[in-house]
Amino acid sequence: TDLGRFSVVADPSGAVLILWQARAFAGAGVFNEPGSLGWVELATRDAAGARAFYPAVFGWSVAPSEHYTQWGLNGQDFGGMVVMDDGFPPQVAPHWLPYFSVADVDNTVGRAVAMGADVLMPAYSMPGRRIAVLRDAQGAPFGVYTDGEAGDGGGGP
Incomplete structure (x- = not known):
């Protein structure tokens, strides 16, 4: 059976992502x-490029603020973007980080x-959530979060 198709690509800044059809x-x-x-x-050094690229390619909405940009689709935010500043060593490439x-x-x-x-x-x-970032035993980084005061599990980081 044909479950679907995928492609591994990189955005113009080099952040790798996988497309699924x-x-x-x-x-x-x-x-x-x-x-x-x-x-x-998304962690990138080219915020302006990302704000242009992702909406043009995928139709995402962009809700920028002074410190954080959120991505959305059909009125629902599903992700965000941080600008890689001096806190990121130069050898760290732009990348996507999943949060569970x-x-x-x-x-x-x-x-x-x-x-x-x-x-x-x-x-x-x-405010409203608790978060941490880990690297699994195979070297893959990922985040975990709990939203709400009682850990009710809604929203994102």
């Missing part, structure tokens, strides 16, 4: 619930570390 397999059926993908974040919704960030970080993950950004709280 659904056929028999539509793709992820769950989004933004504990244990599933809930947010994606979890019921408890601290518990998830503890379990991941016990299984061989490294903590890249320790868990911290911001």
